[in-house]
Amino acid sequence: MLIRHDGKFGWDSIPVLAYKENGSIFKDVTRQILFEPQPDLSCQLRYFEVGPGGHTTLERHQHAHCVIVIRGEGEAFVGDQVERIGDKDVVIVPSMTWHQFRATRGKPLGFLCIVNGERDRPMLPSAKELGELERNPKIAAFIRS
């Protein structure tokens, strides 16, 4: 019932996993699952760490995210905004909202992410959707796909 932090963003008995198992486009991201859903608490808690220069997948989905940064800093694209994010900032990713996290500040970007245990699979942008996103120069300069 106690999962000790090792002082280095690892946790006792929690394996460091690949970010994704499929061929999505991402760079230098790891995943640790800190809590698996159960009937009395129906969400999953993960810790993702993006290495300096790395990024998560540009995607959207029906399920929402609640993210809390706990290591380093970087930038997040959510919806139509790109924002710097740092320690203990909370980022809400609403349903069906394009998003991507990048470790742009020469440091790792590590964050907790809460999701519903039952959730849909992420969708990647089509060429048309990507074109729409890229109409905004700030977004075009930020996203990696």
Add this chain to the structure above:
Amino acid sequence: MLIRHDGKFGWDSIPVLAYKENGSIFKDVTRQILFEPQPDLSCQLRYFEVGPGGHTTLERHQHAHCVIVIRGEGEAFVGDQVERIGDKDVVIVPSMTWHQFRATRGKPLGFLCIVNGERDRPMLPSAKELGELERNPKIAAFIRS
């Protein structure tokens, strides 16, 4: 969609609330609600901070907790164990399990706590249940009720 941390365990636009509104026994605890449940993410995320020497309520309930320490240190009683807890340790409180958090180390103890949005109300121990808990001397010395 971005809730910035102010560097002092407060978050922009998030009020610092009383820990509980009822007459439960606790000491020097505040509560901030960082995420409210929505259809696409059905849990609530709170940040609780226990001041040095303070403690949460000794209670149990059907719903489970997933706790992550993000400030200071202290001790947690969960089930039949009392354990020191510190930064980024994860504490799982299973369903119907007695628990209490205390800031016993001369520092605040601040932690994120994830719960189901729909959940039952906490129950306090009866005199009989308290007597059963206190048969274990370590637990008897730790709990505050």
